Amino acid sequence: MDASSGLAPHPHVEHDPHHHEGGHDHHELPFWRKYIISTDHKVIGIQYGITGLIFLFFGFSLMMLMRWQLAYPGQALPVIGNALGHLFGPDSMPDGKMTPEFYNSLGAMHGTIMIFLGIVPIAFAAFGNFVVPLQIGAPDMTFPKINMASYQAFFFGGCVMLVSFFVPGGAAKGGWTSYTPLAVIADKGPAYDPVFNGQTLWLIGFILLITSSLLGAINFIATIIQLRAKGMTWMRLPFFVWAQFVTAFLLLLAFPPLESAVVMQLMDRVAGTSFFMPSGLVINGVPLHISGGGSPLLWQHLFWFLGHPEVYVLILPGMGIVAEIIANNTRKPLWGYKSLVFAALVLGFLSFIVWAHHMWLTGMGSTVSAFFQTTTMIISIPSVIILSAFFISLWGGSIRFNVPMLFATAFLPMFGIGGLTGIPLAFNSADLYLHDTYYVIAHFHYIVAPGTIFAVFAGIYFWFPKATGRRMNEFWGKVHFWPSLICMNIIFLPMFLQGMLGMHRRWYDGGQGWTFANEKVWGLSGFEWNTPISIAAWVMGLAQIPFIINFFWSMKHGKKVNDNPWEATTLEWTAPSPPPHGNFEVAPVAYRGPYEYSLPGRETDFTMQNEPMRESDRKAYEAAAAVH
Template sequence: MGQQAEAILHETEAHDAHHEMSFWDKYIFSVDHKIIGFQYMFTGLIMAAIGGYFAYAFRMQLAWPGEEVPFYGLVDAAKYNMLVTNHGTIMIFWVAMPVLIAAFGNWLIPLMIGCDDMVFPRLNRLSYQIFLVSALVLILSFFVTGGGFGGAWTSYPPLSAVAAYNLTNWGASLWLLAVFLEIVAFLLGGINFVTTTMNARAPGMGMMDIPIVVWMINIAVILFMASVGPLVAGAVMLFFDQRLGTSFFIPSGGGDPLLWEHLFWFFGHPEVYVVLLPTMGIVAEIITVFSRKKLFGYRTILYTAFGTGGLSFIVWAHHQFVAGIDPRMANVFVVTTILISIPIAEMLFSFIATLYGGSIEFSTPMLWALGFLVSFLIGGVTGIYLGASALDVYFHDSYFVIAHFHYTFFPITIIGMFAAITYWFPKMFGRMMDETLNKIHFWGTFIPFNGLFLPLFLVGMAGQHRRIADFTQYPDLASPDLQSIRIFATVSLVILLLFQFVFIYNFFNSMFKGKKAPLNPWKANTLEWTVSSPPPHGNFAELPTIYRGPYEYSVPGREEDYWPQHLAPNQ
């Protein structure tokens, strides 16, 4: 909190004798960007646990259909639909977005650009409060009569619009309301992020001195802001259809179901890049620090990010190749879809080129970052198959799609999240994480992750399609070979989830009992490592001045192999 803000606070609390803030003021209704970042992060982690639990329940059902799932019970068709729907929704809207953009955006932007807080701190707090309400509404929707919404995270009408079709009268409406509130929360947060980056940079920090992760979060936020409008419009219309008897999406009343797909996917595809770009930024920070190298082609990476952002607006119809749109339009979207592989490939090549001639230290954050590169590569190349419209005739809504987007989303969300947490943990809590446990956790997550999703490519090639609770009824898909593949994937998932307990233990143990962290344990250049850890309210004792870009590692003729941004050239 800045001095001015503090002054205003003291003015309003003139009758309070205490100068110490109460627990509520400090942690619950705080306007401090770091506390709000933590609030987002912990909410996101709790939601990730719920999403993982849902995945466990329905994967167990797929491996051993019809049997009681330990710690869950029987998964019937309604519950199965509810589980898959809310697994997708939670992981995208309540884990990927809050953790990658809101939590790390809040935490890193003011620290990395050298200012004391967000430009609109109260707006920031309001953003989190709305987000929390949205999470609670979503959780409430699991327990109403009829159960949680089961119409897939894409919620195509008329299924999602008519209670007689989806049989989850209140679940569907609450689900929609939760998504709507969540979007509003991110709108408020997003305005804040971009304005802060534009207006509150430390003196001397030009546009090309901003760390890549801040750039990426900002590009992602702008993408989000520019693409979410049609979805909000669609959500309002869908809500009217559910509750007020209109028929925007119901053909018998004059509506058009394709309209929803049109509006939804206009947001839905940029959304992929909204969550991808922040992780790309996190990875860029980590690989430069741990290979002691300057980032290969700062401007190239930046321009490819712009290119990706621009292209992401013109690819969305590839989700509708077999949905009944004009096939001539599909041809145009094939071209744009395959074109978008070009900037992303360039970005990945630049990251790999950064490693050349480096001095790579395989600490846990670096392992996560390299793991991201490897697994995202698989996700990226399998995207080519699905961007090809003719193959989509076969693979649409099959497990091949599932495997593909989990190979993009899992690295982005989970691996990116762990990379960021393990990297910034010393600054966040002032203590080091246990390196051995961290490495166990890495290998215990990375190997089962591949064991989980590689087999899904195979069942996808066999024609197995999504959102089916029980494949034993399908004669062609019930073969023992395919079933053993499914069991293998499920066992991998269980192992993956079990290893997360290592992380939880390590996280809380290190938070309270870990070794005290030095100011700059990784010898990094960016500004957040110059403040004490954990950073106090107001962050910087005095505002830093910036003299150089964020990636000046191993500069020839300098004794140390790093050169922090705020050090004057003669120091």
């Protein structure tokens, strides 16, 4: 990430006396201004990316620990068990054996960290920050200082979440959903600090994270509306930009109700109110001294009002990345661009009215259930449109299987499995059985893990040359890809079996003590399936090492490439690699759509968006229009 080399060829501009704040400074900035508190969208994108990747690996490590407990319940973790016990305090892993409380902490924090500190910051904030302004031909985001504040709020929110592991009692243990009343009464009592305890810090961290995503979302939408280059009309935006646009709206409108809920839960914990506490609550035989009159269901409604749009926040940027890479590597226009755009918009809208399908078991009543079951069925239509358009895009292309394309291609069936297995969960009668089992875990992990995370890897390999001017190693990329793909499936496919056996997702002993979990399916009992799953999880952890080394090694030693190594068409590839502060030396103009590959009458098989129209182009477009 040697941005200074990008700054060097830039002409020195004298300071204008009328020059206002938020303007550009072409002086060499000190290190901390350039990389730590930068307002440049590219630096902020990279900050988000690296911080997010670290959190992603940390969250995954928590799961690798849990997998030991699930496969070998009650046994001491060899080699590192004792050290971890010292690190996380005496209540975590005494003698290397995991306590139930620590297991619960790991589960809650795995979910929280992976979603809110890993995937959203990478898929939305990192890629969005780095790529969107470049793709629309803008010099930066509209509000660079707010952009910086957004990253800082995210960073502090992440720190608060991490610190919570080391306070007395450890991190939050109420699940990543923090259902009340459990979350309100957890981490309370003489052994805990009134503020510096796991659950309260979780809430405070969340307020910071929500603030961060709010600032980011405003910036993204305003940038896409205001800073599109000349000629960059709405229907000439790359699909990635559309996906980010819809995602930003989801974050903008779905997160604040959760913020209100978090504030209320904080009041419940700190000020002793009863927003989510029903009357007559008795804990361990002792009636709670609270006013009561609150509603636990209220928390669930507010939580899932965010929670469901959040699913699309996780997946839409992934779809956007995959769209770019598929068009680039099939060397032909993306199939059904307009359908994709409208599908993404419909998906965004519908995602606001499906949330209660997470709550079939709460007894909301059959009328409410029927409504949400219907909307949930309808929302599968735009998802299927998007996936179908991607599959049809592959049809008849002479596909280049480079590393980004491998990940993008793997995304399609993996996301497909995740999506289709969601249908039984959408029906409330089928969900009564499957709810809170490993089936649910398998379903949504297929969407987020081999789905979004593969898209994220694809995006990293794809845009790495733009950020650094160098390419990541292809061979080690393949060494990263194949084990990851195989392990993902060994991890999550058997979970469908476990779930259909009825194994509960929050069991601490992996099902060892339950008769029905010891029933045989495909040669192993439900409990015994934990062993291959766990081994696959650890192997997948090892498979990330080539990626990590490749990532850092290639920054300095990767193969140098030109500004457009993939021969792509969108505007970010017209800027120098890495782009200087201000991105483009002259304001770019867009003359055509984003995916003009293999345009007849052209000497290359890619025609960039900023290439002016020729007579031959006009003829080619007319011929194409006549066919339709």
